Amino acid sequence: MLKVDQEWIDRVDAQRAGFRETVERWDAADLPPCPSCDSHDTARVSAGLVGRSIHLAAATTKIRLLPNGHPADYYCNQCKSYFNGPDGGQVKDMGQGRHAQIGEPLT
């Protein structure tokens, strides 16, 4: 889903050739739905906060940028969890402190 209007894209496209096509390609990307809530409002996880990717992430909900780390391949914008694609393994629950670590005393 686009988060910006065409005027915004025009402005960036004027500075970065091909930006519009890149945004449209990303925005039309067919991403796997969230395994937790079945939402199709999901994003591809991309590491690094540099130039073009920042503009891309600002333009479409289909990209989730992380400054560092790569918890999983995809991110659900609805339930805010990371997950891997159907062929990529298991859902990774990023909830904080809800799961005891191995070896941690249970209270």
Ligand SMILES: [Zn+2]
């Ligand atoms: Zn979800």
